[in-house]
Amino acid sequence: xxxxxxxxxxxxxxxxxxxxxxxxxxxxxxxxxxxxxxxxxxxxxxxxxxxxxxxxxxxxxxxxxxxxxxxxxxxxxxxxxxxxxxxxxxxxxxxxxxxxxxxxxxxxxxxxxxxxxxxxxxxxxxxxxxxxxxxxxxxxxxxxxxxxxxxxxxxxxxxxxxxxxxxxxxxxxxxxxxxxxxxxxxxxxxxxxxxxxxxxxxxxxxxxxxxxxxxxxxxxxxxxxxxxxxxxxxxxxxxxxxxxxxxxxxxxxxxxxxxxxxxxxxxxxxxxxxxxxxxxxxxxxxxxx
Numbered sequence: 075x076x077x078x079x080x081x082x083x084x085x086x087x088x089x090x091x092x093x094x095x096x097x098x099x100x101x102x103x104x105x106x107x108x109x110x111x112x113x114x115x116x117x118x119x120x121x122x123x124x125x126x127x128x129x130x131x132x133x134x135x136x137x138x139x140x141x142x143x144x145x146x147x148x149x150x151x152x153x154x155x156x157x158x159x160x161x162x163x164x165x166x167x168x169x170x171x172x173x174x175x176x177x178x179x180x181x182x183x184x185x186x187x188x189x190x191x192x193x194x195x196x197x198x199x200x201x202x203x204x205x206x207x208x209x210x211x212x213x214x215x216x217x218x219x220x221x222x223x224x225x226x227x228x229x230x231x232x233x234x235x236x237x238x239x240x241x242x243x244x245x246x247x248x249x250x251x252x253x254x255x256x257x258x259x260x261x262x263x264x265x266x267x268x269x270x271x272x273x274x275x276x277x278x279x280x281x282x283x284x285x286x287x288x289x290x291x292x293x294x295x296x297x298x299x300x301x302x303x304x305x306x307x308x309x310x311x312x313x314x315x316x317x318x319x320x321x322x323x324x325x326x327x328x329x330x331x332x333x334x335x336x337x338x339x340x341x342x343x344x345x346x347x348x349x350x351x352x353x354x355x356x357x358x359x360x361x362x363x
Contacts, residue, residue: 076168078138079103079118080154081145085175085231085265087116089142092266093273101134103145125153135161139168140273144175146201147208155211163219171276172216172223173269178258178284180206180227184329186254191227191280191335199323209280222278226269229284229331233262235363237355238298242307243362247299249292250325252312256288257324258331261345271341281336287347288330294348301356 075097079086082102090100094117102113103123113120123129125145135158143154150156162169181189182196197203209225216223232238241247260283268283292309299306312325333343345351355361 075140076138077101078133078135078141080123080141080143082109082113082116082118082120083144084233084236085228085262086142086144087113087118088233088262088266089144089269090116090118092263092270097140099137101138103133125157127157130158130161133158133161136165137168138166140171140173141166141169142173142175142269142273143212147204149204151204152208152211155208155215159215163215169221171273172212172221173273174209174212174223174225175265175269176205176209176225176227177202178227178229178282178329178331179327180209181327181329181331183327186256186328186330188330188332190332191282198326216278222276224272224277225280226265226272226283227280227331228265229258229260229282231262231265232259232351234355234360236262237361238295238352239302239356239361240363242295242299242302242304247295247307248315249295249307249309250312250315250317251290251292251309252325255312255325255328256290256330258284258288258329259294259348259351260284261351264343264345267344268336268341271339275339277339281339282331282333283336284331284333285343285345285347285351286333289348294352297349298352298356301352 076099077097079102100118102118103121105124110120179202180195180197182198195206197206212223296306
């Protein structure tokens with residue numbers, strides 16, 4: 075088994091660490107050579123890729139058996155398909171599975187109701203509209219080539235180095251309160267575990283990769299503070315809080331995302347909710363990265 079990761083960032087590196095003992099060769103891309111040491115620590119052979127045709131021609135794709143795409147689209151579409159669709163289609167004879175990392179943002183706002191993979195998508199933000207278009211493009215590519223393509227819709231990602239503990243330590247944690255607002259989350263280890271599970275099963279279709287418990291964001295901060303033994307920051311009314319337009323836009327979407335399909339496929343979450351995940355990270359010290 076040989077794995078190619080387009081976009082070996084936070085999630086891509088976790089996937090590589092997860093797969094390192096069962097994969098003979100892992101190659102991952104980055105836009106900046108300064109990231110090479112981080113990729114190498116995750117058992118990845120790093121290579122530069124900025125989304126151009128010239129970059130794609132220099133990639134060792136012909137040797138790969140599995141592929142994960144963790145590069146977001148832009149206004150011109152999906153950069154991997156734009157630069158390398160014909161290479162993937164015509165010059166990867168051993169390729170047997172593609173995983174595309176997307177976002178639950180494609181569902182849009184559902185006023186706090188539960189959504190699953192059959193729920194209609196109504197993305198509102200530009201980035202979510204682009205993600206939905208990229209999902210559809212990869213699904214079409216799978217249909218055209220006969221390759222199984224799994225779309226992994228991820229909720230809010232956290233884990234070592236990216237969590238409420240870090241924000242509390244840095245003094246940047248906030249307890250924004252918007253009545254009725256909830257978010258799902260997913261620990262990066264479960265992104266890695268779910269990807270490995272779906273890869274081995276050669277699964278295709280859409281899967282929500284998310285935790286069991288959509289919860290108000292202020293509750294997460296309060297729980298982390300209690301584990302640290304520090305005082306939680308005061309609650310702040312969302313309506314009057316000073317936020318960037320992007321930060322405010324996240325609160326414009328309210329939904330509860332079901333992971334029933336992923337569980338029914340045979341995957342068991344390692345961190346089923348934020349309390350379990352934060353407690354584990356605090357106990358083993360992994361929260362600081």
